Amino acid sequence: MKKANVPQQGGLNAGCREVSYAVDSDGHYTLEPSDGWEVKNIALRQAWAAIADQLRVVIGEIEAGVKSTLAYYMVRQQMDPQLLSEYAGIARWRVKRHLKPAVFARLDAVALHPYAELFGISVAQLRQLPELPLLPLAEFTPIEGEQP
Amino acid sequence: MKIDFTHRQFAHCESGVTANLLNHHGLPCSEALAFGIGGGLFFAYVPFIKINYLPLTTCRIAPGHIFKKATRRLGIEVKKQQFSNPATAEAELDRLLATGRPVGAQTGVFWLPFFPPAYRFHFNGHNLVVFGKEADDYLISDPIFEETVRCPAVDLRKARFAKGALAPKGKLYYIEKMPERFDLPQAIKAGIRDVCRTMLHVPLPLIGVRGIRLLARQLANWPGKLGEQQTLLRLGHIIRMQEEIGTGGGGFRFIYAAFLQEAAELLENDQLIGLSQRCTEVGDLWREFALIAARVCKGRVAISDSFDELAQLLRQCAAEEEILFKQLQAAIGKQ
Numbered sequence: 001m002k003k004a005n006v007p008q009q010g011g012l013n014a015g016c017r018e019v020s021y022a023v024d025s026d027g028h029y030t031l032e033p034s035d036g037w038e039v040k041n042i043a044l045r046q047a048w049a050a051i052a053d054q055l056r057v058v059i060g061e062i063e064a065g066v067k068s069t070l071a072y073y074m075v076r077q078q079m080d081p082q083l084l085s086e087y088a089g090i091a092r093w094r095v096k097r098h099l100k101p102a103v104f105a106r107l108d109a110v111a112l113h114p115y116a117e118l119f120g121i122s123v124a125q126l127r128q129l130p131e132l133p134l135l136p137l138a139e140f141t142p143i144e145g146e147q148p
Numbered sequence: 149m150k151i152d153f154t155h156r157q158f159a160h161c162e163s164g165v166t167a168n169l170l171n172h173h174g175l176p177c178s179e180a181l182a183f184g185i186g187g188g189l190f191f192a193y194v195p196f197i198k199i200n201y202l203p204l205t206t207c208r209i210a211p212g213h214i215f216k217k218a219t220r221r222l223g224i225e226v227k228k229q230q231f232s233n234p235a236t237a238e239a240e241l242d243r244l245l246a247t248g249r250p251v252g253a254q255t256g257v258f259w260l261p262f263f264p265p266a267y268r269f270h271f272n273g274h275n276l277v278v279f280g281k282e283a284d285d286y287l288i289s290d291p292i293f294e295e296t297v298r299c300p301a302v303d304l305r306k307a308r309f310a311k312g313a314l315a316p317k318g319k320l321y322y323i324e325k326m327p328e329r330f331d332l333p334q335a336i337k338a339g340i341r342d343v344c345r346t347m348l349h350v351p352l353p354l355i356g357v358r359g360i361r362l363l364a365r366q367l368a369n370w371p372g373k374l375g376e377q378q379t380l381l382r383l384g385h386i387i388r389m390q391e392e393i394g395t396g397g398g399g400f401r402f403i404y405a406a407f408l409q410e411a412a413e414l415l416e417n418d419q420l421i422g423l424s425q426r427c428t429e430v431g432d433l434w435r436e437f438a439l440i441a442a443r444v445c446k447g448r449v450a451i452s453d454s455f456d457e458l459a460q461l462l463r464q465c466a467a468e469e470e471i472l473f474k475q476l477q478a479a480i481g482k483q
Contacts, residue, residue, distance in 0.1 A: 001402055001432060014264035016293060019159050021180070021402035023428060029180070029406035031159070039442040043387035044266055046445055050381060078200075078258070078270055086311035 003032055011036020012044050051078060052135055062129060068104030072129055073119050088114040150280035153250045155289040155296045159396030159403060162214045162275040163188055164291025165252050169215075169277060172250055173323050175222070175330065179291070184407030185221050185335045186214030187342035189400055191469075192355050193363040199313065200269075202385040205363065207399035209346070211254060211273030211314060215321060217342070221335035225325040230317040234309050237318035238301065241278060241286075244322060250279040250289070254319040256310025262290070262297040267392075272314040278304075292394055336411050337480050343404075344477040347469060357470045364462035371451045379451060383441045383458075391438050398431025405431060408476075419479040423472060430468045437461045 003022040019031045058075045061067040074084050081099070085092040097103045098115075112123045119126065153172055156179075158164030163183035170177040183189075190209040197204040208214075219226045231237035244251045256272040257263050280287035285298040299307075308318045347356040354362060363386075370379040389399075396403040405427035412420035440458060443449050 001397060001428070001435065012264065012266035014266070016264055018292060019157055019396075021159060021396045021406050027425075029402075029409050029424075031157075037391070039387060039438050040391050042442040042446050043384040043391075046381065046384040047269070047388065048266065083270065083312045086315075 003030060006032040006034050007037035007039075008035050009038045009041075011041055048135065051075070055135065059129065062101075065101055068099055068101045069127060069129055070104055070115060071099050073115070073121070073126060074099075076135075077119060084115075084118075087118050090114060149245060150282065150287055151245065151248055151250050153277065153279035153289055156291070157294050158291040160188075160208075160394045160400070161290070161292055162186075162211060162273075163218075163403070165275045165277050166215045166218050168289060168291060169250060169252060169323055170218075170222075170224075173224075173326050175326065178406075178410060180403050180406035181336075181410055182218050183214060183400070183403050184343075184411060185339040186216075186218035187339045187346070188214045189343045189404045190346055190355075191357070191359050191399075193359045193366075194354050195366065200385075202382055205386050205389045207390055207395065207401075211275070212319075212321075215252065215275075217339070218335075219323070221338045222330050222332075223327040224323055226321060227324050228319065228321040230319050232317070234305050234318065237308060237320070238305055241320060242281060244320070245278065245281055249322050250277050252277055252321045253304075253308060254316035254321075255304070255307035256312075256316065257307075259303055259307035259310060260290075260299065261303050262288075262293070262299060270310070270312055272310045272312060272316055333415050336414060340411070340476060340480050344473045344480075347473045348477070357466045357473070360462055360466035360469065364459045364466065367462065368455055368459040371455055376451060380445050384445050387438045387441050387445070390434060398434040401427055401431030401434055417479060419475075423476055423479060426468070426472050426475075430465060430472060433461060433465050433468060437465065 001020065001022045003024045006020050006022045013036060017033045017035050020034045021029055022032045024030050054075050055072070058067060058071050062069055062072055074080070079087070081092055081095045085095045088095065098107065109123045112126055116123045116126045154168070156164070156168055156171070158167065158179040160179065160183065163179045163186065166182040166186060167177045167179045170182065188208050191207055193203065193205050195203040215226070229240065231240070241251060241253070253276055254272070255274050255276060256270065257274045258268050258270045260268070260274070276288050276290040278286050279289055279296075281301075282298075284301045286301060286304050287296060288299050289296050308316055310316060350356055353359070370382060374382070391397060391399070405424045408420050408424035408427055412418060412424065437458060440449075440454060440461070444451060444454050444458070
């Protein structure tokens with residue numbers, strides 16, 4: 001890559017510039033700051049859109065009474081039952097049971113505490129969906145009427 | 149407490165950490181040199197191991213290897229520790245900092261608050277240097293950032309004990325003792341031989357040039373086999389593994405080209421200059437692959453029209469890399 005070709009197209013990097021390796025006019029390698037490449041933005045947006053899709057599906061399932069609100073927080077933190085089990089220190093088969101609304105409703109504050117602590121929320125919050133289920137990238141917030 | 153540590157921004161975390169630590173201990177070292185001596189360049193496509201439900205594709209060797217191999221080849225004594233208890237792990241980090249040593253740590257980026265939100269995925273192979281602690285904040289030199297950053301102790305603790313694939317288990321590493329003198333040329337040659345071996349001669353179809361060819365073969369079948377959505381997700385995943393923060397671009401091929409350029413001078417071997425240019429051209433080919441793949445992801449070109457071209461580009465990368473590493477092997481010799 002030539003120095004002049006180092007992309008400066010802006011990125012999703014919140015103002016953190018990264019450096020790229022590029023060849024200057026004398027053929028020597030230099031480290032060139034880059035503030036983003038649209039190719040990477042497309043791939044990154046796609047990864048977040050996939051998470052947003054999962055969130056939409058899980059919110060639908062919670063509203064239909066198929067899953068507990070724990071499922072929302074799990075997907076929101078990009079976890080699956082296995083990873084959540086490792087983080088919360090609760091066996092995977094139990095985590096999977098806790099994803100069922102009927103089982104989840106019977107859990108007391110002590111049983112829910114490891115989850116709440118992990119997600120940095122209160123037990124009361126864990127028992128309901130947030131008003132605006134936000135993702136880090138505002139553009140993927142799964143609100144009504146939005147098309148992916 | 150704060151250790152006098154020179155932070156330099158680089159493209160890749162682990163080679164950047166290695167270079168900055170070597171620099172601190174009196175061996176002036178560029179990132180490219182650390183990457184090359186550590187034999188960082190690699191390719192593997194492992195369809196049966198899934199990361200976020202997508203096949204593992206990587207252009208670099210496993211986390212931890214660059215530091216380990218680079219220091220071993222330079223004859224440097226290092227220490228590595230892992231922990232089962234987060235409190236012990238934190239106490240040990242504080243103790244090491246108190247002795248005046250900057251310490252390398254493996255972390256999960258999901259828990260690092262200074263990362264841009266868009267990059268906070270569950271990836272546990274991220275390396276950084278801790279060089280001080282003020283009140284409840286650790287002072288951190290993360291080579292992919294322009295400046296040093298602060299990180300609250302609670303967050304670093306979570307990041308050091310991230311779970312899932314590549315769980316760091318609080319891993320710390322640091323330089324214990326530097327040798328009297330270095331045999332830089334030997335270390336460089338060993339690093340190059342290592343990469344030539346993994347890229348050409350590992351008897352597994354998943355690794356090196358053969359891995360690229362396997363990916364080319366399988367990729368051509370994705371649209372028919374997986375359907376559009378999954379195909380595009382897989383393509384996007386390859387782009388990220390190849391171009392995202394920490395690769396220096398072109399799937400680490402540009403860092404490696406920079407290393408070969410530096411090696412040409414240090415080994416006084418002019419053949420390496422031409423091979424460095426060749427490596428740059430391979431990197432450009434990978435960039436072109438990413439560019440076309442991104443167009444497909446964006447829906448600007450039809451999948452059916454472009455997948456043959458994408459597979460063809462990968463085969464071209466494989467062919468070019470095969471020539472490159474064979475010539476490199478010949479240029480370095482066996483001794």
